[in-house]
Amino acid sequence: MPIPRFWREIEQRYKGIGSRCKNCGEIYFPPRKVCPECRRESFQNMEEYELEGTGEVVTYTEIHEPHQEFEMLSPYILAIVEMDEGVRLTGHLVNVDYDEVESGMRVEASMRKLGEESPKGLIYYGYKFWPIDD
Amino acid sequence: MRDVAIIGVGETQIGELWNKSLREIGIEAGLKALKDAGLEGDEVEKLYVGNMSAGKLIDQEHIAPLIADYAGISGVPSTRIESGSASGGMALAEGYKAVASGMEDIVVVGGAEKMTDVGEQEAKEILSSTNDQEWETVFGATFESLYAMIARYHMEKYGTTKDQLAQVAVKNHANAAKNPNAQYPRETTKDFVKNAPMVADPLGMFDCAPISDGGAAVVLCPAEQAESFEGDPVEIVSIGQGGDYMAVHERKDICTMKSTKHAAKKAYQRSKLDPEDIDFAEVHDNYTITEIMAIEDLGFFEKGQGGPATEKGKTELNSEISINTSGGLKAKGRPVGAVGLNQAVEAVIQLRGEAGERQVDDPEYGLLHNIGGTGASAIVHILRRWS
Numbered sequence: 222m223p224i225p226r227f228w229r230e231i232e233q234r235y236k237g238i239g240s241r242c243k244n245c246g247e248i249y250f251p252p253r254k255v256c257p258e259c260r261r262e263s264f265q266n267m268e269e270y271e272l273e274g275t276g277e278v279v280t281y282t283e284i285h286e287p288h289q290e291f292e293m294l295s296p297y298i299l300a301i302v303e304m305d306e307g308v309r310l311t312g313h314l315v316n317v318d319y320d321e322v323e324s325g326m327r328v329e330a331s332m333r334k335l336g337e338e339s340p341k342g343l344i345y346y347g348y349k350f351w352p353i354d355d
Numbered sequence: 356m357r358d359v360a361i362i363g364v365g366e367t368q369i370g371e372l373w374n375k376s377l378r379e380i381g382i383e384a385g386l387k388a389l390k391d392a393g394l395e396g397d398e399v400e401k402l403y404v405g406n407m408s409a410g411k412l413i414d415q416e417h418i419a420p421l422i423a424d425y426a427g428i429s430g431v432p433s434t435r436i437e438s439g440s441a442s443g444g445m446a447l448a449e450g451y452k453a454v455a456s457g458m459e460d461i462v463v464v465g466g467a468e469k470m471t472d473v474g475e476q477e478a479k480e481i482l483s484s485t486n487d488q489e490w491e492t493v494f495g496a497t498f499e500s501l502y503a504m505i506a507r508y509h510m511e512k513y514g515t516t517k518d519q520l521a522q523v524a525v526k527n528h529a530n531a532a533k534n535p536n537a538q539y540p541r542e543t544t545k546d547f548v549k550n551a552p553m554v555a556d557p558l559g560m561f562d563c564a565p566i567s568d569g570g571a572a573v574v575l576c577p578a579e580q581a582e583s584f585e586g587d588p589v590e591i592v593s594i595g596q597g598g599d600y601m602a603v604h605e606r607k608d609i610c611t612m613k614s615t616k617h618a619a620k621k622a623y624q625r626s627k628l629d630p631e632d633i634d635f636a637e638v639h640d641n642y643t644i645t646e647i648m649a650i651e652d653l654g655f656f657e658k659g660q661g662g663p664a665t666e667k668g669k670t671e672l673n674s675e676i677s678i679n680t681s682g683g684l685k686a687k688g689r690p691v692g693a694v695g696l697n698q699a700v701e702a703v704i705q706l707r708g709e710a711g712e713r714q715v716d717d718p719e720y721g722l723l724h725n726i727g728g729t730g731a732s733a734i735v736h737i738l739r740r741w742s
Contacts (some may be wrong), residue, residue: 278509286555
């Protein structure tokens, strides 16, 4: 991914900053400029909203044929997680064996290395999830 | 709006066509369709080409005029249509609208994709570019993994089983065994499908459609003129298109395709038909789970009943509703931007009664269902036997 394309979204990827529609209160991640519910009324009426970082697994898979950049991790677990604020994200699920994963499992997001451009190039960071007890 | 007919169809072999380039594939399909319609080529007023990713797969953009040029009709206006794996179906819809509106009379709609000039790994990564690259792929999602997560959700919500998923592949391979253009014209067994190497749990290699080269084309004209051409006509009675959130995680119910439901609803409304009126359907089965969701979302079976219906044989050739008589993307093959037109070719062959061993008994209506990516776009066509 080109550097500017990644750089533009550092705030969101590193800190989990989404957006909230001031008209209806709905929260979005990644942030949206327009609320799909309120549309015109939400334009220029969206505020930043930082996710707490906790949620639960909605569905998951174990990937055995990854893209080249993730080959070293294969097989790895990918999940769709519903954050406590109601938004859903896709990300790696780590620190857990695949056969222990289940839908509804509580998880927390943490910033981790996702990949790198080249050995001396830009390192991409983003969130991954791991199980928590709470 | 005018009624629209298909008066000619053409298709290449689907498979790993090492000796053929994209332009050759496109031309072969198009010229076969023109020949079938009894046209020379200079009658053509407009060409639409469905193609998903020539830019990435063969480093060539602007392919519609390229194909027109090499087909010997270089002056004919041409446009490429892209909507991920629904590119072919969307191109057909544009052709339909051009004729229905009265803007053009003779329109050729072709679809072509050349996927094997890059390695399999690269081709699969290019398929994944129909994901939300920034919020799915960067975080580790492959195209198959998104469908795998949809499949798990469907299994947990409705009790769908791996046996039921496998049965989709078994049925479609059985149909492909009767289709000479299919990439994999041979049968398989449930055990073989279930024991194939894992791609993204619960989907194994035999739950996935292949990487393919291939093309297909149709010739359209106003229905009122259809009988003046050589090719046996078939009517396009309606179309419907739908959309959904791009990323799977954005969808409230990730195992229902809102785009498919909306497209089907519009197509049924416009034709005043119900799902019960449809005799056969070519549905988008890039993964086994996708066919199960499609037959539910198109209204053929209740939500959650797609798996059991498949297991009971209700979607086999000449059962309750014949699904993917061609072998589908799974076994006929997946030249990705062309599949919507491969579906159209199969439906015309069926409605003309020319499908041989895989012929549906006396069909009146056939439905085509083509989706882009993980379902952010969908297009449905309903075709009727000429009367």
